[in-house]
Amino acid sequence: MIRTLVADDEPLIAAGIRTVLASAGDIEVVATARDGREAVRAARRHGVDVALLDIAMPVLDGLAAAAELAGTRVVLLTAFGEEDNVRRAVRQGVSGFVLKTCTPDELIRAVRAAHAGQAYLSPAVARQVLDLAAPGVHERGRDAARRLAALTAREADVLALVAEGLSNAQVARRVHMTEASVKTYVSRVLAKLNCANRVQAALLLRDAESSGRPGGAVSGAPPGLPYG
Numbered sequence: 001m002i003r004t005l006v007a008d009d010e011p012l013i014a015a016g017i018r019t020v021l022a023s024a025g026d027i028e029v030v031a032t033a034r035d036g037r038e039a040v041r042a043a044r045r046h047g048v049d050v051a052l053l054d055i056a057m058p059v060l061d062g063l064a065a066a067a068e069l070a071g072t073r074v075v076l077l078t079a080f081g082e083e084d085n086v087r088r089a090v091r092q093g094v095s096g097f098v099l100k101t102c103t104p105d106e107l108i109r110a111v112r113a114a115h116a117g118q119a120y121l122s123p124a125v126a127r128q129v130l131d132l133a134a135p136g137v138h139e140r141g142r143d144a145a146r147r148l149a150a151l152t153a154r155e156a157d158v159l160a161l162v163a164e165g166l167s168n169a170q171v172a173r174r175v176h177m178t179e180a181s182v183k184t185y186v187s188r189v190l191a192k193l194n195c196a197n198r199v200q201a202a203l204l205l206r207d208a209e210s211s212g213r214p215g216g217a218v219s220g221a222p223p224g225l226p227y228g
Helices: 011-022 036-046 062-067 083-092 104-116 123-131 137-148 153-163 168-175 179-193 198-210
Strands: 002-007 027-033 050-054 073-078 096-099 119-121
Touching: 002 011, 002 036, 002 104, 011 027, 011 050, 011 104, 027 036, 027 104, 036 050, 036 062, 050 062, 050 104, 062 073, 062 083, 073 083, 073 104, 096 104, 104 119, 137 179, 137 198, 153 168, 153 179, 153 198, 168 179, 179 198
Parallel strands: 002 027, 002 050, 050 073, 073 096, 096 119
Antiparallel strands: none
């Protein structure tokens, strides 16, 4: 079972999330919290695998709480218009983002992905994250191209597919490799690029593309971009 914490200061929303996750069969909500400080204490006390945190919580917001939960996979509940929070969270390396308006299936997928080490971005959040690459594109493009040049041709191919939103299993089928080999390649790519997760790597590739420099293909907003 995936031991999960749900933290939201709106009891009705928290109850709804708990009901959705309980319906999955392999997810157990072992604790709930109404603010970030309570969430941190509860996560440590119950030894949760995944913490599902609302970004906008009193006392300690979801981002600050996530920073204190080293070793715990964190999925953030976000809303439209929170670009600054999304940017901070990407840099912080959280495990996923889902909109509060997401479907029950999407919420379950996000928790399962986080637990597996391949976190999840809602499609709308993926577009928002990729759009963060727009300002200062030329300066970042030069840096991105320099970093991407360190990749081998095979590593670049794997990165391009990851940036399209493909899981390790899907990449493996496309490049005719085992899933374990793809996982190794992804880890190697992230290490070479000094990226904490797939979102950061996709943004790097987007920067190179947007500046007219080589770097593969990133298509707009991948459907449910997994990363990690």
